[in-house]
Amino acid sequence: MLQISYIRLHADTVKERLAVKNFKDISLVDELLQLDENLRQQKTATETLQASINAASKEIGMLMGKGDKDTAEQKKQEVASLKNELSEKNAALVALEENFNNKILLLPNLPHTSVPLGKTPEDNEVVREGGAKPNLPANAQPHWELIKKYDLIDFETGARLTGSGFPLYKGKGAKLQRALIQYFLDYNTQAGYTEYLPPLMVNEATAYGTGQLPDKEGQMYHITADGFYMIPTAEVPVTNVYSNEIVKETSLPIKMTAYTPCFRREAGSFGADVRGLNRVHQFDKVEIIQLVHPAKSYDVLEEMVQHVEKLLQLLELPYRILRLCGGDMSFASALTYDFEVFSAAQQKWLEVSSVSNFETFQTNRMKVRYKDESGKTQLVHSLNGSSLALPRIVAALLENNQTEDGIHLPKVLHNYFGATGIEGII
């Protein structure tokens, strides 16, 4: 959530930046400023009245102490009429506040100045590519065929148990998931991230904290009986670990990593995009999250990009890094790099990670702060990235490494998987 104090001082910048994000309702900024003005006026009026009531009440207390009941009674009468006035003013204030709070949540984060202009994924900027695309034979198979051939995932039974998009991993398919999760977590903890295993459902306040609500209500599974949401990413519970806390400046940066299954409703997709593992409702992901000093967040963003890039290199996958354009960025992000791997049989780039700096957008909602040298309370910056989302990594590993006699796996996975590759059926 943007800070109104910032909007007050930089309204024009805010509008200009929102335009870069293709935010339609720019007039909301002026509306908010007007609301803010009214709100503050109303607040001053209400509090002044409250102050006089408080003073009178204290006086009554003292009069009672002295035993001067008559004067006290008289005071009570006075206060009673003031209270009527107060309740009117209060009602107006509450209405204004509610309106203001609802509206300011609708403003997305401001994009960083380096964000490219654009509306669609085509406008994203390719920062760099790495790894070599394999030369596959003409009869190379897409991963969903390979999955069948080696009996790694049973999509049909998953669909019967739950619904489409809920894969049932099996045999070496299940073991490969476990190996990847373990490897990714080890890779992250070696880089200084603390491992967490969070709840997979969160309450409403937590979902607001990272910006999933109210923006993405429809994308999360909602357990209505208890008011919980299935997490769409570990980012949601883990970033909130420090919500409503004032952390020591010396404890920054806080580096956290977590493996969780992720649940996404993802309505509205169809066709080849959702074939096999390309898009599913439940998938595994290892996430990295940092809470950092504001002055360092863009350095940390680069560091996290390099961290994920190295991981893709170790997995020996061809990848590219995109800087997302204003129109393709998420609501809460100030700058986002997407990572895509090339899945050679499909001849498709698949997104496997998204690394973002949210600056104070999330921490303002969650109230994660520190005290600076002068003792002032400041919001920290939050960042996160996937390292990595598993299904599309699996798709690319299968497709790119397929041979006549099986799937070869990159060296780093051999120990975790307990074999150098997947050969034959089971």
Place this chain on the structure above:
RNA sequence: GGAGACGUGUCCGAGUGGUUGAAGGAGCACGCCUGGAAAGUGUGUAUACGGGAAACUGUAUCAAGGGUUCGAAUCCCUUCGUCUCCGCCA
């Protein structure tokens, strides 16, 4: 799921209607003391928002939300959470 107890500041802990944002202690910060440290000693030590150039000041906050009252940490209701006992259970 049933019965009971409880939820106060960074922590411990007092406080059952009236200058209580909250005693006392610990911790922490700064100063004094010391050759240096410890001990001792003095001062300070929440957050948010509003007003103000600032000093400062107003309001709110004793789990959360509502209510009673001129006045609530203190009384009432609801919710959430913790603990104990019982039940159930991986």
